[in-house]
Amino acid sequence: MNDLNHDLQHIAALDQRLLAAVKGIRILPTVAWPASLENRLIADFAAGRFALPEVQYQRPDLGAARTELETIERESLGQGGALGEYLARTAESWRIAAEMLDVVGTAQVTEPSILLYGRPGDTIPGSGRSNLDAARYFVELSDELGAGLAVDEACEGMSAEALRDEMARTLDDFFGAGRVTVEVDPELTAKAAAGATRIRLRGGASFNDYDRHQLLAHEALVHTLTALNGREQPLLASLARTSPRVTATQEGLAVFAELMSGAIDIARLQRISLRILAIEKALDGADFVEVYRFFHASGQGVADSFHSTQRVFRGVPTGGGAAFAKDNVYLSGLLTVHTFFRWALKERRLELLRYLFAGKLTLSDVVALQPHFESGAIAPPRWLPPWMGHVHGLAGKLAFSVFVNGIRMGKVDAGDLALGV
Template structure:
């Protein structure tokens, strides 16, 4: 016997899980993290013009503080009802908990009270990297230093930002229609968007008035479309856990890490991109240790970013928090740590001959732990396999080749390599 929710067939015995998941989605419908902490585009334009003239006043940012008290009560009730002892129960409880922490964070918007819950959700720069003696901060410093060392020898002549947002919109629309089907994902230009781009299940937005490079195009396709939009669309296919279509706070690190990993696997990432991601982590650490907005802005500017890019980068660090130092919005911490975790997971899956787990990772918005704990439900069919996979995941032999080489080459200890040993000439 089966029942249906939202016209999807629910396997017998899992109706209660599906109903609780539906309650969860309804409860968090009004929680919009990034839009709550974002700055008005008009303020950014005005301040960027002033900073370009050397007028470094702290921006005056106002926020609308939401009342999410009823939402928090419902999430607490869902946490309690979900309990534990079963992978789906555990998924529902942890997901509800992460949304509750996010609600507490948003109710503190504009105050230093945003910092602690944002760190709880996204981590801090000094967090250790699993399986190593290094921290996320160590990794960030490494990529910045490497980029700076290589920069003197690498010309940027081929990185030209000559693609308008409207031209890119048309180009991406054609590519996405070919991949997902006509009209499945719309591409729009948004003049109020703070980030260069943002992706949902059926819409990708590009910041108006911005010019893009071919690297940007490849990154948008592989990062935004073939991960963020793709996993959202696959999540919508799920009969039991419809919440897998939405990025809960607890899956942010895996989602962003997977998106940057997709750039790496598809050749859409360059060393400058790794540097930008890493600089944000170093800037987060600066802000948490007392640097104010202007100091963080100047740091980005000294590191080679333009006035506009430096302002936008600093703004990401200070979203939703006071600008006087000691506070930060920690989301940008997840890009590098998530990349490292996802890369490690892919290598582990290859070593264990578990490529099936890698495919499950695209079935919705999941953490790495979810993929393993929910495996029995994928095998039974209660959770559906992904309808779409990124192009680079569809060529399993090519992916396996890259990962196999990565696994072996890690045995080579660079500390024991000298230039003389690399010469094979007689």
């Protein structure tokens, strides 16, 4: 028992060193564009004045962080066991992120971003098809259904200030008064961003009903919730921090939460799918203006088209042949998380699904670390999203999807359906 306690203490010490080493590694703030620049360029594009944006990035000095992360990676592997492997993989992903930020503003950002977030052509687990195939499918389906994207910009909705007040009341009721604050940030380029104790909304943005439900299900009840659960951990404080290696699972889980809570629509699936197609276009040589025109021709308005294009070219030159691959994770993560939930149901291992919310974990982490959940070294989640609280309803949805996925639509015609009524 003393040896076990000593090992856990050493893991906890390495974990604290990891957190200290990564304090200065801020991926999205480093590659973000100033909102003032975006607003000026959007006005130019709306007026038909197209030019490749020129963005200056501030490169952080992360040499000491990289050296420390390499040391932690080696020492963690020396520990052996699932906890050591977790720390080693986490340190490795932060090191790759640091190397990426060392070359921010150059095409060299592309490869490390693909290492961290994947490539559009990557194969979906359990399938011979790729993320790119899935993106094309959802875009084509949305087009067939006539789900227009431009309407989103034109629709009047709730202001950021009104949504802030509404979300603050909801989160006070769910997490406890004052635990999570909601703020309006005029410099935020994304529509929303969530941390452990603060959710920011983009100033000046308008939020429709789907936006409101998506932000609650996605940002608050996954990203914020898992961060708060991570802060409750007795051993691994790093479970409160989103390391690069957990991004795909985190974003996939958040979009899956939208699906389970009825907060997602086909236009949302089309939007995240178009971003994958856009990454592929940029990698193939399309420049900023060409990718913008792709989004605009797909039905997005001027501002949305610009914001979507900017996401593809964060941290890289805008002349084509380079891309920031993070938006690859939303659809690939959704498909992989959905498959994991179905697998856990099939294997009667529903406890693994609850573990996913105990902190910032990957799908493989919850399997590998199960003994440490059972021993109490890793605490179960204090909070779960409401849809996870209804186990029978969740199991019913997943069981149904497992069965109907065996029906091959290519073998179904209208006559068969008529006879079956």
